Amino acid sequence: xxxxxxxxxxxxxxxxxxxxxxxxxxxxxxxxxxxxxxxxxxxxxxxxxxxxxxxxxxxxxxxxxxxxxxxxxxxxxxxxxxxxxxxxxxxxxxxxxxxxxxxxxxxxxxxxxxxxxxxxxxxxxxxxxxxxxxxxxxxxxxxxxxxxxxxxxxxxxxxxxxxxxxxxxxxxxxxxxxxxxxxxxxxxxxxxx
Numbered sequence: 438x439x440x441x442x443x444x445x446x447x448x449x450x451x452x453x454x455x456x457x458x459x460x461x462x463x464x465x466x467x468x469x470x471x472x473x474x475x476x477x478x479x480x481x482x483x484x485x486x487x488x489x490x491x492x493x494x495x496x497x498x499x500x501x502x503x504x505x506x507x508x509x510x511x512x513x514x515x516x517x518x519x520x521x522x523x524x525x526x527x528x529x530x531x532x533x534x535x536x537x538x539x540x541x542x543x544x545x546x547x548x549x550x551x552x553x554x555x556x557x558x559x560x561x562x563x564x565x566x567x568x569x570x571x572x573x574x575x576x577x578x579x580x581x582x583x584x585x586x587x588x589x590x591x592x593x594x595x596x597x598x599x600x601x602x603x604x605x606x607x608x609x610x611x612x613x614x615x616x617x618x619x620x621x622x623x624x625x626x627x628x629x630x
Contacts, residue, residue: 442612468516475515479562495568496535497522499554499614500545500576506593507611509603510542513589517604520570521545521591531569539573543591544582549575554610555620568624572614 497520500508509518521542525534532551539545551571559566582591594600596611606625613620 471514472516478514492565492567493563494525494531495522495559495566496525496531496538497568497570497610498535498539498545498547498551498573499570499610500539500543500573501614502593504593504595506595507599508543508545508593509591509600509607510588511590511600511602513587517602517607518600519604519607520610522568531571535569535571535573539576542582542588544578544580545573546577546579547573547575548577549573554614557620557624558622559624561625570610570620 498508499520502508508521510521511518521539523534523538523542525531529537535551536547539547551573554570554572556567556569558564559568582588584590596615599608599611604625609625610620612618
């Protein structure tokens, strides 16, 4: 998988279906509502972070198992499949934030030293948002976490069979790591909405 191939094939993925027409309709309506509210929610969250912190820092973990599968999460409050991660709290190191976030979202305990893949300006969210991405190959997972208020689904996926809705930024980070490519400076191309 090459980053150029990811960009060339975007958007990619298969449609997910519920277990019947009624479930499909409910899921479809919920997805439409979430998509409609998501831009406003992002602005509210980032307005708060801007006032409270000035600049936001985040971490993401690209967790690869021995079979070469990548761990992804799907949040309840934003669309798409993402690498696990979140904000760096005041007084917390990037590594501490990474360990906390992958444990909270994936029940993943980092046992080796993660490798820094890159630090990205995430300007589609805010011109003040920066995300550090780490590659995690040595870890333990005691169980697959049950869905909760924050995480709707999670799991390991083959890189050639990522779930429908895997975000472009996530696909690009996976392709860069697997290709050994030098990461760009921004999370995703400026042209993507």
